[in-house]
Amino acid sequence: MTFDFERKQRIAIIGGGPGGYEAALAGAQLGADVTLVESTGVGGSAVLTDVVPSKTLIATADAARAIDDAGDLGVQFYARGESGAPLKPEVAINLLAINKRILALAGQQSEDLRARLIEEGVRIISGHGRLAGEDAVVVSTGPGGTDFDRIEADTIIVSVGASPRELPAARPDGERVLTWKQMYNMPSVPEHLIVVGSGVTGAEFASAYMNLGSKVTLVSSREQVLPGEDADAAAVLEKVFTRGGMTLLAKSRAERVENTGEGVVVALSDGSTVEGSHCLMAVGSVPNTAGLGLEEAGVQMSESGHVLVNRVGRTSVSHIYAVGDCTSLVPLASVSSMLGRTAVFHAMGDAVIPFSEHKIAANIFTSPEIATVGWTQHADAVVHKLPLAENARAKMMGVKDGFVKLFARAGSGTVIGGVVVAPKASELIFPIAIAVDRRLTVDQVARVFTAYPSLAGSITDAARAMHGVNLRGF
Template identity: 50%
Template structure:
């Protein structure tokens, strides 16, 4: 029976453990914070739970145009944060239950590598309770994730200067939240806290929010943010953040000072590659501290695999989980198909949301791909107008030579649910004619994709 050691219990680690157990391996999974890792306990699950509250507030607040008259709702921060923490804990417990039922040895603690015995790798485990011990494993999967990056000039105090992991400890909503960093995480939290009643200033070092996303989509969402009262400082860079008697002070590179009650630092993440004993066994790191892997999640050392944010491939739970599964399938001799990263759908949980899959507008504009593209505004979609959620659009890309669907973009409420049919079309290489001839519900927001497909059909 092969023995598999997994270090890290986030989506990459726990999904890999379940696959390994299914293949009758002896599996030990070591996780320091709890089943599900930071993704479930402090990052993805908590943030999207909080955003669900903000979405509800927005829908109620904007219901006046639907003829619903009510005072603006208020948000009980303690109740919301208690729900966030409860759901995160509950999800972690559910995952732990699945692992235990599958026969996985789940250890709460830390683990590292320290050598090899022939073709087996030596793993040292330091449980939170009990004595340290070691064992050998045929296969090791590194899945320790990443940690929010902080500015060297800005110490995190967990009270006024915080990362996304400290937000849910606050007793009250920030009166004025200054969000440093306008990538996906910054945009999501800026949107959510604006909706729940906080004054929000968003510091963006680039010309727009979410600079790595589709330009049309990012600009459309930024327009919504500004119309709702968000103060967005473009081409601005924070030199540092300081505590004041009443809150925080953010100093920009041009000398401008911005005062607020709290500062949220969202400037990326750093991989958790230290303390794993990688140097002692020869696992390579790149200049940013990530563990490079090939298309089946192998590191440069035979028998040692890596998956998830630690690898720097795509900071998405779905990708991490699939990397973990692929690693175990490959290691235990199963047939595998590498991830096609271009076919991975992603979503920004702002309001409205931004979902994408496949080729990008930038690739088209730069001549990297030869695609035709159609954009259909939701202002022409009857269902979107009925819901009073018509700010946004759908965009469809089609390979010019073959007519196969190449990608799509959605800016809409619940865009993450709308992108899946496009992802199926991209993955299964459906032609735009096949897509267009598939009936959609009337009225439906997804009908705009069918309209885009009809416009792209060549008769």
């Protein structure tokens, strides 16, 4: 659809998560008449109950861990007893204060995003939106869905996200059996947290609560933590988890979870049980697409309820787009944001670069973090892994675990992927992401100056070790 200079293009967006927010912002900046419908708050669950809260919790857990590890660097904490003898104080975790800060920070971020959209001229309606055919959105704004607003639109963008998946035999109760949305209501650090699910969400919360002082048991139905991720990275994380006292139950499937009143009992498929104080169910998510009128509008859906879209977010109906976790694409906030902008640019006739899954930079916020970009499994690739323990800055910081791994195409030396396991790997992956996106060779990366000493120096060191791949192959 091309931009109509005689009348502002009307864009209606259902859902104000990362994709909906960026779509609204891009549309307003390009001169469209934009209406955003949001039921919980601008930023959606990513800001209010998922990404921002969980990463804030993780940052707090990392701070607690840093205090514990400071002794390795010669920094010691002591208090004086009545006799004047030094006492080693304990690190106290006030989870009520932590959660209060987390929720306040999330709320403030949501308000900041809302203010930015209003400043740019976006109309925001609080309510539940659904499609009314192909060209309009109906919003229920009153209690019980009694009042309605109708929004006529030239372009409709669906960005309704996803919710935690619930198992019939392990229904969350918000007290002891919890989803990731309910983790911020606990008054104190759980004595023994059982995490069911070893994907990204399960691994992140297991890591955080281990560092906050909980006994943690991680129940994984697969052979390794983080199935589908780089095997070397998963192995490092498993070593760190085991060293920290976490119990890893591989190839174990939870069949039932019971709240006993005093704790929880998790029944496994092999007939054994695990007892703990709380249980986090991290078994995936389901798209929030039910009842939106998508099928009635002719939008094709998958059996799982995800919206099928192409690489610019377009659905089977030409002027209806979908972005974020409700689609068939990679469920990452960064992907949602990028596709939100791309969808609006495409709808308004602006130049776009179609989404490419193999250029995504992703990060898992465990301790240490695990970041990836591009092809990390490729038959025509030369791989070099450099342990972080060899890095001078890492030695200074007391970092013992992690590595930088580069993947380059044999013959040309073009960087096609990378894995970083390190503190703040989410920051270190960026130069590798640029190399992948710009098709730089390892020699070009090797010639870039990095500060010395720095963790980023391991990236250029790895690239220098691959010198010649563009000349002779391996």
